[in-house]
Amino acid sequence: MKTLVVGSGFVGRALARHLTGSGGRAVLGSRTPPLSHDSADDGTAADWIPLDITEDGAFADALEGTGADSVVLVHGPSDATWCEEHPDAALHGHSEAARQVARSAGERRVVFISTDNVFDGTAVTPPDESAPTGPANAYGRAKLAAERILADLPAITLLRVSLVYGWEPADSPKWLNFFSSCAHRLLVGEQVRVPVDQWTTPVLLDDVVDVTAALINATPTPPPLLHLGGPDRISRADWAAVIAEGLGAPPHLVVGEPRALGRYAGRPASTCLSSGLLAAQPATAGLAPRPVREGSRLLIDRHIRGTTPTSGGRQNSTATADSRGARNSTVALENSDPHLSAAPRTSSDRHSPTATLASGDPHPPPPPSRALHTPATPRSSV
Numbered sequence: 010m011k012t013l014v015v016g017s018g019f020v021g022r023a024l025a026r027h028l029t030g031s032g033g034r035a036v037l038g039s040r041t042p043p044l045s046h047d048s049a050d051d052g053t054a055a056d057w058i059p060l061d062i063t064e065d066g067a068f069a070d071a072l073e074g075t076g077a078d079s080v081v082l083v084h085g086p087s088d089a090t091w092c093e094e095h096p097d098a099a100l101h102g103h104s105e106a107a108r109q110v111a112r113s114a115g116e117r118r119v120v121f122i123s124t125d126n127v128f129d130g131t132a133v134t135p136p137d138e139s140a141p142t143g144p145a146n147a148y149g150r151a152k153l154a155a156e157r158i159l160a161d162l163p164a165i166t167l168l169r170v171s172l173v174y175g176w177e178p179a180d181s182p183k184w185l186n187f188f189s190s191c192a193h194r195l196l197v198g199e200q201v202r203v204p205v206d207q208w209t210t211p212v213l214l215d216d217v218v219d220v221t222a223a224l225i226n227a228t229p230t231p232p233p234l235l236h237l238g239g240p241d242r243i244s245r246a247d248w249a250a251v252i253a254e255g256l257g258a259p260p261h262l263v264v265g266e267p268r269a270l271g272r273y274a275g276r277p278a279s280t281c282l283s284s285g286l287l288a289a290q291p292a293t294a295g296l297a298p299r300p301v302r303e304g305s306r307l308l309i310d311r312h313i314r315g316t317t318p319t320s321g322g323r324q325n326s327t328a329t330a331d332s333r334g335a336r337n338s339t340v341a342l343e344n345s346d347p348h349l350s351a352a353p354r355t356s357s358d359r360h361s362p363t364a365t366l367a368s369g370d371p372h373p374p375p376p377p378s379r380a381l382h383t384p385a386t387p388r389s390s391v
Contacts, residue, residue: 130277175214238282
């Protein structure tokens with residue numbers, strides 16, 4: 010099967026890399042080419058074509074030119090803050106892309122990566138596929154509009170995914186995901202300020218890739234709507250504390266604060282998902298998302314300690330060359346998660362959250378006595 014992956018961001022690149030490295034064929038389509046170092050374990054890289062999916066007819070031409078018989082839509086804009094500042098552009102980008110696919114996909118298998126932001130974030134219990142939607146921000150409204158346009162395709166799966174995390178090099182040209190941003194800052198002794206009252210159900214990139222690949226190839230066609238959320242409902246502050254513990258970083262570097270004080274003010278209090286359907290599907294029954302403690306430990310071992318654990322025998326879909334140089338990389342703080350605040354360390358500021366996971370590892374290993382290594386001094390923007 011040949012898959013056209015629309016979007017060459019964090020998830021799109023990893024998915025194309027996995028499909029190419031596991032015997033399939035994938036073509037990335039996006040306005041800008043993927044990172045030059047982005048390749049599968051054997052050195053092969055997915056093909057790339059320039060594609061502005063909002064341009065009338067461009068997607069139809071891409072389907073014909075590539076001969077793709079399946080499609081994954083994982084394009085931007087995905088920065089919720091940017092979308093809030095540019096709501097019309099966000100709505101146009103997602104809606105027009107969906108319209109182009111709806112016109113031309115035909116009987117092809119289509120997986121659309123959507124978001125937990127289609128809910129208002131007020132529910133304490135993570136919503137499943139039966140919960141009514143009600144987005145509270147522009148990003149959620151744009152994604153929901155795209156879902157509704159695509160819903161009538163004969164072989165569509167709308168896959169709502171909670172916050173995705175994984176490893177990215179410090180010098181990535183775009184902002185880093187939450188895990189990588191925290192890890193790079195903590196490794197150089199930077200303090201991170203994170204909300205104690207913004208909750209999510211994080212999903213490891215490996216698990217997103219595995220589930221999406223399984224849905225592409227599933228027979229019969231999976232349900233038209235599925236949720237993918239991690240097993241832990243955790244605050245950003247507690248999650249950052251888990252990362253600090255795994256790195257052996259001083260716990261006081263993680264400073265909890267109300268989300269109203271930072272750029273998370275526009276985010277729902279709870280961006281979480283649960284699923285009543287995913288585990289019941291034959292294609293995804295064995296692909297349970299990993300807890301954040303396990304996922305964080307895997308990333309630290311793989312990309313910082315230099316080992317590659319298999320985590321219970323599951324293949325690590327995204328272990329690639331993009332981690333080379335992690336030990337001595339210079340941290341470009343301007344590329345970090347735009348919602349993560351860094352602040353100078355002070356002797357008086359010692360508030361840090363306690364990382365307590367109700368569903369996490371009941372017997373976590375003791376934290377290392379010191380940080381794993383001493384990386385280079387962070388680079389400052391000029």
